[in-house]
Amino acid sequence: MLQPDNAEIVKATAPVVIEHITEITKVFYPKMFANNPELLNVFNQANQAIGEQPVALASSIVAYAHHLLGDADFDFDAVIDRIANKHVALAIAPADYTVVGRNLLEAIGDVLGDAVTPEVACAWGEVYWLFAVDLISAEARIYQQIERTPDTMLTDHEIVAIEDAGTDARTFRLAPVDGSEPPAHIPGHYVSVVVQLRDDYRQPRQYTISSAPGTSTIDITVRRVTGADGAPDGAVSTYLFDRSVGDVVKVSVPVGDIRVSHGDRPLVMFSAGIGVTPMAAILSAARAQNSDRRLLHVHADADVAHHPLREQVAADIAALPNASGSVVYELNEDGTQGGLVDVAALDLPQDALYYLCGSVPFMQYVRSELIGRGVDAGDISYEIFGPDLWLGGSASSQASEEELARV
Ligand SMILES: Cc1cc2nc3c(=O)[nH]c(=O)nc-3n(C[C@H](O)[C@H](O)[C@H](O)COP(=O)(O)OP(=O)(O)OC[C@H]3O[C@@H](n4cnc5c(N)ncnc54)[C@H](O)[C@@H]3O)c2cc1C
Ligand code: HEM
Known part of the structure; x- marks a missing residue:
């Protein structure tokens, strides 16, 4: 909870901070790398070059401010879980938050200039540290579960x-x-x-x-x-x-925020391209456990040659009593024009969970079709092979259509 005075200031200044948040994160990263060049080895420099990590950080801060002010309309625990797992995979330590906080708050001052009075700086400093404390404690729990520290x-x-x-x-x-x-x-x-x-x-x-x-x-x-x-x-x-x-x-050490790989409810998996990898692991694990869970895997790819792990996945599905798969290629094996996944035409099991992995436009299409068919948004989860510019489709995501299309 924000201190009441700070909550008022954050509410009053949120529009201007939100308006400039992408600009702030674009100032923040070069500043931090100039002050702490060792962090060039920790951050994905391609994400910096194509601007995805600044957008992801900006989106998460805006979403967190909405969450603190009580007007967020989505599950913020899932956002914390995703970021914390990513941080743990990168061996981020609590002390790193001081470095990020100092540079981020300086960047806010650089961009907003005189608008950042000491009171405004204090209020947004509290937003940062509340977010940091949530992340640090989520990360501490993960390190404890996997019996590691950032050093190991x-x-x-x-x-x-x-x-x-x-x-x-x-x-x-x-x-x-x-x-x-x-x-x-x-x-x-x-x-x-x-x-x-x-x-x-x-x-x-x-x-x-x-x-x-x-x-x-x-x-x-x-x-x-x-x-x-x-x-x-x-x-x-x-x-x-x-x-x-x-x-x-x-x-x-392996980590992740996936919540659907175990359980009794039917699981419907949609993948495209290299997004097949989590589905392959789920199917191989189900086979190793002789699982009788209802599993449906729908995969889209350019053509049969590009379909990764095709034989592994097909063998696992064939060996499972309650699994089935369907594959759609843009170019059929006989050279004729193929197609795209048509969610409306699929026979979906009742009361299923859904798991998506592929490009963001692919997942947005599948998700909106599923919701259109009456699936509860809370039953749909996804993995993005890059920074999450989407945050589950939350209204506060700053990613533009153009940015999403590039993923
Ligand atoms: C949770 C998670 C799971 C993943 N699982 C898998 C998986 O199972 N299999 C898999 O293959 N991948 C997976 N990925 C993706 C993987 O982490 C990498 O992002 C991917 O391999 C590309 O990394 P790279 O270093 O080869 O490319 P990068 O160097 O990161 O380049 C990425 C893109 O950025 C462009 N780029 C780089 N620098 C510039 C520049 N200066 N200007 C313009 N464009 C630039 C490149 O041309 C390229 O298109 C996963 C990602 C996440 C987050
Ligand atoms: C409150 C503070 C912080 C917030 C809000 C935050 C937010 C985020 C977000 C939203 C992502 C993208 C997650 C995803 O979707 O994959 C991310 C990734 C990442 N964060 Fe943080 N973070 C914070 C602190 C830190 C600190 C202290 C470090 C370490 C110096 C750090 C290093 C990274 C790295 C290396 C990534 C991976 C993305 C990349 O390399 O491009 N973060 N963070």
């Missing part, structure tokens, strides 16, 4: 096998170099992989574990990102595609 989050893993998983997709099997068993994961969990791109520069990326828990390796399936229209090739996926068996990368 990332450990060396050897690439013990590399397998083709479709056009421009490969599965990398990773094993801890100290010979220990990989930590347990829930299907849908992801790891951060941190690679040394130059002597003085490393970068993290997240990859969903594409295999079931309980195996001797952590398997990730990576799509190689090729730069288009003069943009560079993907830094980390290209680095991984250049690796060989025996090479070593740093890998975090």
Whole structure:
């Protein structure tokens, strides 16, 4: 809860802060990297270049201010859970919040100038620290659950096998170099992989574990990102595609905010492209447990060659008593024009949970069709392979249609 005086100030100044929040975050990041260059290794620099992380941070602060003022119309715990898991995957520590807070509040002053009186600075400082405390405590709980600290989050893993998983997709099997068993994961969990791109520069990326828990390796399936229209090739996926068996990368303990992989309710999964990875893990885990849960997997892809993990997923579905799958290609195997997923035409089980993973426009289409068919929005969850510019479709998301279309 905000102090009553600060709540009044935040309410009065929220419109001007919200109007300038994207500008503020654009000032904030360069300022923070200039003051703390070691953080260039912690933040995804492609997200900075294409502007997604500033938008995600801005959206979350606006959403939090609405939440504090009591006019948020969505589940903020889910937002905290998503950000906290991402932070833990990146080994963020409580002390880092002081650095971020100092630079963010300075950036607010830089952008808003004289409008930031000491009282206004104090009120927005309280918003920041209330958000920080919520995140720090959520992160502390996750670190405790996985029995790690920020210092022990990332450990060396050897690439013990590399397998083709479709056009421009490969599965990398990773094993801890100290010979220990990989930590347990829930299907849908992801790891951060941190690679040394130059002597003085490393970068993290997240990859969903594409295999079931309980195996001797952590398997990730990576799509190689090729730069288009003069943009560079993907830094980390290209680095991984250049690796060989025996090479070593740093890998975090698996984490994630997925809530649907266990339970009795039917689960309907929609994936597109490399978004198949969490679905593959869920299906493999179900098969390993002889699950009789009703599982329906709908996958969309460019064509059969691009369909990642096609054989693994098909074999798991065939082995499960209550699972079925359907696949839609834009280009059919016989070269004829295919189609797109048509949610209205699907026979959906009663009382199902829904899980989506693919591009944001794909997920927005599926979600709005499901809601149109009477599905409760609370039964639909999703994974975005980048910063969440969408926040579950909350009204406070600052992402424009143009920004969403780029994801
Ligand atoms: C929770 C989660 C799970 C994920 N799971 C998977 C998974 O299972 N499999 C998978 O393949 N991926 C997954 N991802 C995505 C993955 O983390 C990476 O984002 C992806 O591999 C691309 O990383 P990269 O380093 O290769 O590309 P990046 O270097 O990050 O580049 C990304 C894009 O930005 C563009 N870009 C970079 N720099 C610039 C610039 N200066 N100007 C203009 N454009 C630029 C590039 O051209 C490219 O199109 C997941 C992401 C998240 C958050
Ligand atoms: C109240 C303070 C903070 C807020 C509101 C916040 C908010 C966010 C949000 C919304 C995301 C995107 C999550 C997603 O959808 O994937 C994110 C990711 C991230 N945050 Fe924070 N954060 C805070 C503090 C910090 C701190 C202290 C650090 C460490 C220095 C940090 C480092 C990161 C990194 C590295 C990412 C991954 C995204 C990327 O690299 O582009 N954050 N944060």
